[in-house]
Structures are given as structure tokens and as C-alpha cells.
Amino acid sequence: MSINKSVAEIQQRYGLIGRERELSAAIEAISIGKHLLIEGEVGVGKTTLAIAVAKYLKRKVYRVDASEQYDTNKLVGWFDPPMVLKNGYCWETFIPGPLTLAMTNGGVLFINEVNRLPEDTQNILLPVMDEGILIVPKIGEIKAGNGFVIIATQNPEEYVGVTLISEALKDRFVWLKLNYQPEQEEIEIVKRKTGRVDDETARKAVRIVRKTRSHGEIRRGASIRAAIDLAGIMSNRERKINSMREWIEAAVMALATRIELKEDTEKSINEVIKEIVLSELTGGERNHFLL
Secondary structure (H helix, E strand, O other): OOHHHHHHHHHHHHOOOOOHHHHHHHHHHHHOOOOEEEEEOOOOOHHHHHHHHHHHOOOOEEEEEOOOOOOHHHHHEEEOHHHHHHHOOOHHHEEEOHHHHHHHOOOEEEEEOHHHOOHHHHHHHHHHHHHOEEEEOOOEEEEOOOOOEEEEEEOOOOOOOOOOOOHHHHOOOEEEEEOOOOHHHHHHHHHHHHOOOOHHHHHHHHHHHHHHOOOOOEEEOOOHHHHHHHHHHHHOOOOOOOOHHHHHHHHHHHHOOOOEEOOOOOOOHHHHHHHHHHHHHOOOOHHHOOO
């Protein structure tokens, strides 16, 4: 099957809108056994895309949600103490972690936010990605089965709580960048995810959220998740004509925890959100609102 047909099938099967170029690149990389690093802002669909491609290629997915506490034992596996006392260190007393399971079963190790892993945990991946070999102390060597691949995601380096992954680790990945999708695709996503939002409500919600990504006083804008929530809140109102006050209240609910103001701004988050709603929804449309 051609890559274009595969992309169309993934979109249909897993409900993805757009992302033709990114899906094509991911399929190409994974199908030839290349380890893939997907980078993008929060909420751009990194996890959705990675898992959809892995499942389409009929690979079992072993997921790791990275954190500073995720040590090498959690990734590789550990020995069960009571069983070790009885039988000693052997394969029967070893409890495999997701890396070991993915290797032995020829699956996909999916690491969500790999740049939150501690450095020593990241380093375990180097010989695995180079040679397909993992050494488990006391019992020996594990070889990667056919189909084994690592797909990892990471947020941009400026995000709080992330650790720069080493140059050695970067060098073993091929890189795929995910940006925010075009406005019309985001509108279609909002309509599909909510299941009940009309075109106009979806369009207004997306416009408000997209403005947060370019606003001069916002350091980090909101993702499509905020637009989904905003549209959902507004569509749940009983009146067909919603007031500007309702849009502002709903926008504060949907956006306040999802945007980050620049340090030098003197305004509150609520004030900035109110300004965005007014600027996006009153230009040429003031008569459509009850103010």
C-alpha cells in the first residue's frame, strides 16, 4: 500500500484531521526501523499521532509517561525479592519493564515527554538504539526483536520541568516537528471532539484560542484543547444568542490555566483574556451579541 493510502486510512480509522505531511514522515521512519522523536507545543497531538501510526503498523505499544522519578529499574525491569530469595537471580525472578517487553516482543516503546527522564535513565537507551542490545545485570543480554522501535515526544526546551536530552541521544533519533494546525482544521477538530457544536461557535472559539498564541503579553498560548472546552461550554448554554459576558466568562474558564503571561506584563490573566475576546468577537460583529 502506498504511503498516501496509508495516511488516508490512519485519518479515517483513528479520526485524525489533517497532518498528511507529518503522518507520511512518521510512517516512513517507523516502517524502516528508525527511532522517532516528535517535538511540539503542548496539545498539538504528538501522542495521538504517534500511537495511531504504531497501531496502524500493527505494533504493540508499551507506554512510558516520563518524570524525574522514572528510574532505570522502572524502564528496564526489576527482580522480585521473595522470588530471588527462593530461586536466586534468574529470568524467572525478573519482572520486565516496558523497554524489555517492547524489545522482546518487537513492539513500540512510546516515551511521552522523554526530556523529563533523568539523565541516567536516558542513557540506558543508547546501546538499545545503536545495537538493539540491552544488558540486564546478573542475568545477561536481551536482543531487540523485529519491529522494535522507540517513538518519543518532547515539549520545546523552554518549558518548565524539562531536561535537555543529550546530544548522543538526539543523534539516535530522526526528528519530526509538529506545529499548530491551520485554522480550518482546528475548527473541524473542535466540531468532531464536541459532537454538538455549530460552525459559528466552533469558529469563534478557535479564533479566540489562536489569538492567545500571538498576543504580545502572552508567553505561552493555549492549544486546541482550550478551544474544544470553550466551544463545549458555550454550546451548552440554553440561549441561541450568547452575550459577550458569557463568552468572556467561558473563555476565562477554558483559558486561565492554559496560558502563561510574560513576566513584564502588568495585567492579570483575566484582563488579558477579556481583551482577546472583545478584540476577536466585536470587530464587525457587535450586533450579534447581547452586551
